[in-house]
Amino acid sequence: MILDLERFQAQARPRWSKLEALLAALEARPDRRLNPSEAEQLQELYAQTAADLNRVTHGALAPELRQYLERLVARAYAELYYAPPTRSEVWQPRRWLRIFTAFPEAFRRQSRYFVLAVLITVLGCALGGLAVRYDPASVDVLLPADYLRNPGQRVHTEEKGQSRHMDSAQVEAMFSAELIRHNIQVALLAAALGVTFGIGTALLLFENGVLLGAVAVRYTQQGFGVFAAAWLLPHGVFEIPSILIAGQAGFYLARLLLRRREERNTRQSVSEWLVLVAGLAMMLVWAGIMEAFFSQKHAPVLPYGFKVTVGVAELVLLTIYLLLIGRRDVGAEVRARISSEKK
Amino acid sequence: MTDSQLTRLPATAELTIATPEGVLFRLPLAGPALRLYAVLLDSVIVLGAVNGVGYLVYWIFAKAPGFGLMLITLAEFAIGFLYGAVLEGLWNGQTVGKRLFHLRVIDQSGLPLLIEQAWVRNLMRVFDALPFAYLVGGVSVLSSRLMQRFGDRVAGTLVVRETPLGAPAQEAWTRQKYNSFMNYPVLAMRLRRAATPELASLIQDALRRRNELAPYARREIYRELAGYLQTEIAPFPDDLVEMLSDEQYLTNAAGVLFGDQHLSRPHR
Numbered sequence: 235m236i237l238d239l240e241r242f243q244a245q246a247r248p249r250w251s252k253l254e255a256l257l258a259a260l261e262a263r264p265d266r267r268l269n270p271s272e273a274e275q276l277q278e279l280y281a282q283t284a285a286d287l288n289r290v291t292h293g294a295l296a297p298e299l300r301q302y303l304e305r306l307v308a309r310a311y312a313e314l315y316y317a318p319p320t321r322s323e324v325w326q327p328r329r330w331l332r333i334f335t336a337f338p339e340a341f342r343r344q345s346r347y348f349v350l351a352v353l354i355t356v357l358g359c360a361l362g363g364l365a366v367r368y369d370p371a372s373v374d375v376l377l378p379a380d381y382l383r384n385p386g387q388r389v390h391t392e393e394k395g396q397s398r399h400m401d402s403a404q405v406e407a408m409f410s411a412e413l414i415r416h417n418i419q420v421a422l423l424a425a426a427l428g429v430t431f432g433i434g435t436a437l438l439l440f441e442n443g444v445l446l447g448a449v450a451v452r453y454t455q456q457g458f459g460v461f462a463a464a465w466l467l468p469h470g471v472f473e474i475p476s477i478l479i480a481g482q483a484g485f486y487l488a489r490l491l492l493r494r495r496e497e498r499n500t501r502q503s504v505s506e507w508l509v510l511v512a513g514l515a516m517m518l519v520w521a522g523i524m525e526a527f528f529s530q531k532h533a534p535v536l537p538y539g540f541k542v543t544v545g546v547a548e549l550v551l552l553t554i555y556l557l558l559i560g561r562r563d564v565g566a567e568v569r570a571r572i573s574s575e576k577k
Numbered sequence: 578m579t580d581s582q583l584t585r586l587p588a589t590a591e592l593t594i595a596t597p598e599g600v601l602f603r604l605p606l607a608g609p610a611l612r613l614y615a616v617l618l619d620s621v622i623v624l625g626a627v628n629g630v631g632y633l634v635y636w637i638f639a640k641a642p643g644f645g646l647m648l649i650t651l652a653e654f655a656i657g658f659l660y661g662a663v664l665e666g667l668w669n670g671q672t673v674g675k676r677l678f679h680l681r682v683i684d685q686s687g688l689p690l691l692i693e694q695a696w697v698r699n700l701m702r703v704f705d706a707l708p709f710a711y712l713v714g715g716v717s718v719l720s721s722r723l724m725q726r727f728g729d730r731v732a733g734t735l736v737v738r739e740t741p742l743g744a745p746a747q748e749a750w751t752r753q754k755y756n757s758f759m760n761y762p763v764l765a766m767r768l769r770r771a772a773t774p775e776l777a778s779l780i781q782d783a784l785r786r787r788n789e790l791a792p793y794a795r796r797e798i799y800r801e802l803a804g805y806l807q808t809e810i811a812p813f814p815d816d817l818v819e820m821l822s823d824e825q826y827l828t829n830a831a832g833v834l835f836g837d838q839h840l841s842r843p844h845r
Contacts, residue, residue, distance in 0.1 A: 239835050284600040287602065291601070304602040304603055304604075307602045308594070308602050311687060312687065312689055404642065404643020408643050411648075411650035411651050415650055419703065422700060423704065426700070426703050426704035429704060429731060490731075491730070504732055505697075508696055508700070
């Protein structure tokens with residue numbers, strides 16, 4: 235009726251210790267690669283220990299022994315079925331540089347979520363712009379900061395360079411770091427809010443759009459359109475698209491989580507999100523540098539026409555990068571390869 | 578017997594994995610408290626590292642504090658994410674805090690996690706840490722069958738407990754030199770045949786948890802169990818039973834049930 239536990243343990247213990255020793259040796263090895271004889275031994279010990287576990291499980295007699303065997307089987311299972319990347323693979327520069335092509339590829343693959351992000355932002359922009367245009371009372375609510383409400387004074391101080399105290403390059407450096415950190419944090423939050431079924435992402439994008447629309451209309455209304463364009467374009471052409479891409483990543487994530495568990499290949503689909511986030515983080519680093527070192531220099535120092543031109547040039551380059559770099563159509567290439575192999 | 582069934586229910590959540598060969602094993606999942614301790618410890622380490630870098634940068638950039646501040650701001654931000662992502666990626670799902678509290682992040686399938694998964698679950702912290710002290714993540718862990726915070730749900734990972742386990746030590750009743758029940762092979766055989774696995778494990782548990790029970794409870798439980806065995810299963814002679822305490826009685830019974838098979842050993 236009852237498994238003779240003592241005898242069973244005494245018989246089986248040697249193979250358990252052997253498996254334990256083998257696992258310890260493997261786990262300590264940096265590349266964790268097995269040679270053929272080790273693989274065979276591991277497979278065999280794993281099968282035996284799994285069978286031992288089955289016997290103990292059915293007897294339900296010895297909880298500690300069962301736990302011990304479960305741990306052993308779990309470790310052996312992980313070693314048998316998973317080959318971690320070797321150290322050299324992890325540190326290969328090529329692997330890391332792949333991000334520069336993987337980012338635009340992922341961007342194009344998931345472009346419909348980008349379109350959704352753009353639509354929501356445009357809706358926000360329109361609402362913000364119309365509100366400021368037709369309902370002056372809304373200005374106080376939509377643009378709480380004084381410099382946003384009264385552009386005239388701001389333009390005056392900025393052009394006179396009165397806002398500078400310390401050695402300007404250093405202030406700019408500090409400012410750029412703050413901007414990079416803040417922007418990446420916000421963008422990351424937008425991308426992570428995908429877990430709220432995209433609702434949080436949509437709200438964040440919408441709010442961003444309202445503010446953008448309101449500022450644009452306010453400055454244009456008061457005749458500072460050129461100043462605003464020159465002020466915002468050099469960094470805005472990277473900053474705004476990167477927030478849109480964060481929205482894209484957020485919506486992609488929401489769609490992913492709405493799918494049934496069996497249908498998703500978590501490991502693969504999650505790297506797509508990661509690539510988008512990594513790409514937008516790089517964009518925001520550039521935007522932060524531009525905003526601190528370039529955007530804040532105004533008319534007497536840098537003519538507005540030049541700043542606007544730089545902004546437009548950046549936008550063109552970014553568009554080319556996002557639309558053309560990397561493989562055009564992965565599907566087509568695979569199809570071509572298959573058909574050529576058939577010949 | 579229903580009581581013993583109840584106490585055998587798992588006290589903590591666990592993940593059951595079925596391997597392709599048809600082996601089932603369970604992994605105990607880590608609860609929110611343990612994970613919070615690990616996070617706190619990791620935060621202390623990150624803060625220390627950030628401050629260390631801060632002093633170094635401050636010292637190097639003494640002439641240009643602006644650039645120094647820029648570096649510190651960026652380093653602080655980067656270390657916050659890099660710490661968890663890089664360590665979990667390279668150390669097979671462990672940070673310093675997780676290692677000390679015997680926790681490990683693994684893939685939902687029971688396999689080690691990928692570097693990409695480590696990054697995703699650590700980047701998702703911006704959401705899980707909201708609004709303060711990982712409130713969102715904590716609620717997510719408590720409401721999830723697999724104890725996953727949102728970062729784990731997205732990355733397809735979970736955190737398991739890994740208390741280092743040795744093979745169980747020998748039980749007290751197997752160390753007994755002399756078991757007086759063995760002098761009555763017929764009765765011992767009857768005990769062995771009539772005891773159900775549930776009864777056997779109940780006796781085993783009662784003896785094993787000796788020191789966890791309050792003295793009064795222990796006395797009562799042992800008295801009841803020994804009485805049950807004596808009256809219902811195998812009536813050992815009164816003159817023997819009178820000499821034995823209830824605990825000794827149960828120890829002997831366990832020795833019969835789990836121990837050496839040689840019942841037909843000659844009397845000594």
